[in-house]
Amino acid sequence: xxxxxxxxxxxxxxxxxxxxxxxxxxxxxxxxxxxxxxxxxxxxxxxxxxxxxxxxxxxxxxxxxxxxxxxxxxxxxxxxxxxxxxxxxxxxxxxxxxxxxxxxxxxxxxxxxxxxxxxxxxxxxxxxxxxxxxxxxxxxxxxxxxxxxxxxxxxxxxxxxxxxxxxxxxxxxxxxxxxxxxxxxxxxxxxxxxxxxxxxxxxxxxxxxxxxxxxxxxxxxxxxxxxxxxxxxxxxxxxxxxxxxxxxxxxxxxxxxxxxxxxxxxxxxxxxxxxxxxxxxxxxxxxxxxxxxxxxxxxxxxxxxxx
Amino acid sequence: xxxxxxxxxxxxxxxxxxxxxxxxxxxxxxxxxxxxxxxxxxxxxxxxxxxxxxxxxxxxxxxxxxxxxxxxxxxxxxxxxxxxxxxxxxxxxxxxxxxxxxxxxxxxxxxxxxxxxxxxxxxxxxxxxxxxxxxxxxxxxxxxxxxxxxxxxxxxxxxxxxxxxxxxxxxxxxxxxxxxxxxxxxxxxxxxxxxxxxxxxxxxxxxxxxxxxxxxxxxxxxxxxxxxxxxxxxxxxxxxxxxxxxxxxxxxxxxxxxxxxxxxxxxxxxxxxxxxxxxxxxxxxxxxxxxxxxxxxxxxxxxxxxxxxxxxxxxxxxxxxxxxxxxxxxxxxxxxxxxxxxxxxxxxxxxxxxxxxxxxxxxxxxxxxxxxxxxxxxxxxxxxxxxxxxxxxxxxxxxxxxxxxxxxxxxxxxxxxxxxxxxxxxxxxxxxxxxxxxxxxxxxxxxxxxxxxxxxxxxxxxxxxxxxxxxxxxxxxxxxxxxxxxxxxxxxxxxxxxxxxxxxxx
Numbered sequence: 001x002x003x004x005x006x007x008x009x010x011x012x013x014x015x016x017x018x019x020x021x022x023x024x025x026x027x028x029x030x031x032x033x034x035x036x037x038x039x040x041x042x043x044x045x046x047x048x049x050x051x052x053x054x055x056x057x058x059x060x061x062x063x064x065x066x067x068x069x070x071x072x073x074x075x076x077x078x079x080x081x082x083x084x085x086x087x088x089x090x091x092x093x094x095x096x097x098x099x100x101x102x103x104x105x106x107x108x109x110x111x112x113x114x115x116x117x118x119x120x121x122x123x124x125x126x127x128x129x130x131x132x133x134x135x136x137x138x139x140x141x142x143x144x145x146x147x148x149x150x151x152x153x154x155x156x157x158x159x160x161x162x163x164x165x166x167x168x169x170x171x172x173x174x175x176x177x178x179x180x181x182x183x184x185x186x187x188x189x190x191x192x193x194x195x196x197x198x199x200x201x202x203x204x205x206x207x208x209x210x211x212x213x214x215x216x217x218x219x220x221x222x223x224x225x226x227x228x229x230x231x232x233x234x235x236x237x238x239x240x241x242x243x244x245x246x247x248x249x250x251x252x253x254x255x256x257x258x259x260x261x262x263x264x265x266x267x268x269x270x271x272x273x274x275x276x277x278x279x280x281x282x283x284x285x286x287x288x289x290x291x292x293x294x295x296x297x298x299x300x301x302x303x304x305x306x307x
Numbered sequence: 308x309x310x311x312x313x314x315x316x317x318x319x320x321x322x323x324x325x326x327x328x329x330x331x332x333x334x335x336x337x338x339x340x341x342x343x344x345x346x347x348x349x350x351x352x353x354x355x356x357x358x359x360x361x362x363x364x365x366x367x368x369x370x371x372x373x374x375x376x377x378x379x380x381x382x383x384x385x386x387x388x389x390x391x392x393x394x395x396x397x398x399x400x401x402x403x404x405x406x407x408x409x410x411x412x413x414x415x416x417x418x419x420x421x422x423x424x425x426x427x428x429x430x431x432x433x434x435x436x437x438x439x440x441x442x443x444x445x446x447x448x449x450x451x452x453x454x455x456x457x458x459x460x461x462x463x464x465x466x467x468x469x470x471x472x473x474x475x476x477x478x479x480x481x482x483x484x485x486x487x488x489x490x491x492x493x494x495x496x497x498x499x500x501x502x503x504x505x506x507x508x509x510x511x512x513x514x515x516x517x518x519x520x521x522x523x524x525x526x527x528x529x530x531x532x533x534x535x536x537x538x539x540x541x542x543x544x545x546x547x548x549x550x551x552x553x554x555x556x557x558x559x560x561x562x563x564x565x566x567x568x569x570x571x572x573x574x575x576x577x578x579x580x581x582x583x584x585x586x587x588x589x590x591x592x593x594x595x596x597x598x599x600x601x602x603x604x605x606x607x608x609x610x611x612x613x614x615x616x617x618x619x620x621x622x623x624x625x626x627x628x629x630x631x632x633x634x635x636x637x638x639x640x641x642x643x644x645x646x647x648x649x650x651x652x653x654x655x656x657x658x659x660x661x662x663x664x665x666x667x668x669x670x671x672x673x674x675x676x677x678x679x680x681x682x683x684x685x686x687x688x689x690x691x692x693x694x695x696x697x698x699x700x701x702x703x704x705x706x707x708x709x710x711x712x713x714x715x716x717x718x719x720x721x722x723x724x725x726x727x728x729x730x731x732x733x734x735x736x737x738x739x740x741x742x743x744x745x746x747x748x749x750x751x752x753x754x755x756x757x758x759x760x761x762x763x764x765x766x767x768x769x770x771x772x773x774x775x776x777x778x779x780x781x782x783x784x785x786x787x788x789x790x791x792x793x794x795x796x797x798x799x800x801x802x803x804x805x806x807x808x809x810x811x812x813x
Contacts, residue, residue, distance in 0.1 A: 033687020048427055153531045
């Protein structure tokens with residue numbers, strides 16, 4: 001991808017994000033429920049609710065609220081949380097870093113485990129290894145994390161006492177959530193790798209490589225895998241982008257203060273500024289990760305670069 | 308390369324080193340993080356367990372409905388009932404060294420009245436003035452007997468005025484300074500609150516050095532964190548798990564009485580609940596005792612009045628509704644509603660086991676020929692619906708929890724006054740009784756404690772007879788802790804008292 005095209009892509013992203021702000025702004029206000037009333041507690045009087053509505057400018061017409069919001073956004077101001085009256089940006093930054101940490105660790109685990117299982121499944125098709133990899137992948141994808149997560153805690157924290165049961169504080173706290181989230185991703189990566197590899201292994205250049213007398217390892221990892229990478233990179237990129245939006249269940253089970261839990265808390269409180277900010281960041285992440293995936297196509301496949 | 312690796316390894320090790328926690332550090336696992344470390348802006352009553360270690364209330368409420376003198380040592384109500392004279396405890400200092408005096412208390416009360424979502428509790432207050440260094444006067448718009456109980460509401464705390472002037476009113480949460488047994492160290496939002504002992508605490512030097520609170524939003528994960536030793540004390544244990552935790556020789560389960568009561572409001576201005584007999588029939592049809600015993604494993608308490616049990620004025624004498632399905636059927640026949648059908652609005656997950664309770668009630672009602680349709684709505688939606696005035700209200704019946712914030716039954720029953728019809732107040736039943744209204748005015752203004760108690764009893768009798776709501780049970784507040792942790796105490800608002808007496812046994 002040339003610099004010119006990269007720049008064009010970046011500029012094209014701006015109107016897309018603008019549309020996102022309009023949609024999100026409208027959708028959060030269409031959810032039934034009044035933030036002022038939720039904030040005011042179970043049995044607040046109308047006076048208190050009215051004061052809160054005024055304070056957060058919820059009594060103004062939507063277009064005016066939107067313009068105020070957009071004006072803040074252009075200055076880099078995401079507003080203040082209606083639930084805590086603190087600036088959204090500071091909290092969001094902290095939460096995003098936590099999510100990034102978890103998403104990166106989970107993606108690494110997912111790629112290593114899933115990639116290996118996929119390659120093994122493809123090269124030893126219909127063998128015990130293939131079946132085992134398929135079963136593991138299936139279990140990985142279909143086990144609900146609120147169950148597998150608790151089982152992991154029970155085993156590694158309560159019984160073995162090797163790892164903390166949740167929360168943050170250091171590398172050890174990252175292990176359990178990253179593994180359970182990573183194994184889920186591994187299932188998807190394994191399936192994609194396996195089918196992609198099977199397709200490539202049947203192609204003529206692989207036969208040529210074998211005919212030249214190359215070692216099987218070199219054939220598989222140097223020739224076949226490299227050519228099978230594009231769909232795999234797409235899947236991995238997509239997964240990573242999704243994880244950046246926060247893994248709600250994993251974060252809840254492991255008490256991980258990431259974006260997913262932040263979003264759930266914000267929706268429960270109808271904390272409009274926070275919901276808007278999270279979804280905007282999520283959209284921006286999707287955009288950036290997709291751009292990175294596109295760039296990486298050129299890195300893994302010279303043909304794409306030539307185009 | 309080698310050097311880079313070495314640096315990386317060191318970085319990982321530094322990052323991975325867990326914080327040391329000795330026997331003098333208490334770690335609490337809570338269902339939520341403290342939203343903002345400023346008690347005047349707080350939400351979620353259980354967060355008082357942490358917030359009140361730094362900033363203390365004027366008086367404490369015990370789980371038996373008593374008022375315990377705290378920063379306010381004694382009080383007196385004037386003859387006309389409208390002026391309260393509060394004596395502030397002498398020689399108490401904030402942790403910044405400034406004195407806790409009448410001016411500091413006045414300043415904080417005003418700040419509470421400005422910011423708190425609970426400020427309506429002090430709506431009766433007309434003015435607050437400083438009489439001398441340790442004397443404060445509060446005047447009320449009308450005589451209001453439970454005022455001193457209301458001052459035990461744990462969001463009404465005292466902060467150092469000097470410190471607030473230093474941080475600015477908006478930034479109190481960055482460095483809050485109170486007079487409590489612990490000092491604020493940090494609040495990593497979403498992750499951890501850390502407090503350290505206030506060695507000069509007026510009620511005695513705290514035995515613990517550190518108190519840490521961490522959020523564990525998932526109830527099962529919270530329980531596992533206690534079992535694994537990550538935390539020493541947790542709140543909101545599921546009733547069905549309480550028994551299992553209790554069998555663990557290293558743990559102990561506490562169920563101090565809670566001020567949270569669970570009611571089903573019945574809209575008395577709409578069919579089918581205009582007729583008192585229909586409302587009473589529902590009472591006879593539901594076995595409340597069985598619900599408390601089986602679903603809550605005995606941790607909840609059946610209500611015999613609007614409750615909460617243990618609040619001042621509470622009486623069990625007027626609950627004449629035993630479990631009697633035959634009588635329920637007869638009443639329904641008499642009211643011309645033998646095949647009654649109605650809808651109940653409910654928010655799943657908001658109150659402990661509410662979905663299971665509703666299911667049980669559905670079963671009981673089916674046995675007397677009543678069909679109850681359950682409309683599950685998310686809380687934000689339901690609270691908005693319940694705020695509608697009588698001519699717009701879509702609600703026939705609604706499952707709600709209510710909490711008395713001052714340990715006096717007045718705060719639980721006053722909303723059945725007709726001036727509190729939604730949206731002005733919280734009378735979701737749109738109940739109206741002239742005698743009740745009269746007694747309410749009398750009870751809140753009289754200075755005669757004996758007559759007031761009589762009025763409170765008669766009001767409960769009226770409510771039990773007229774049944775504008777089904778008063779079901781008091782929710783338990785269930786805590787579990789390491790057995791070696793001693794010296795804990797609670798208020799009825801799901802919050803720990805100051806923890807200066809807490810310690811770990813060897």
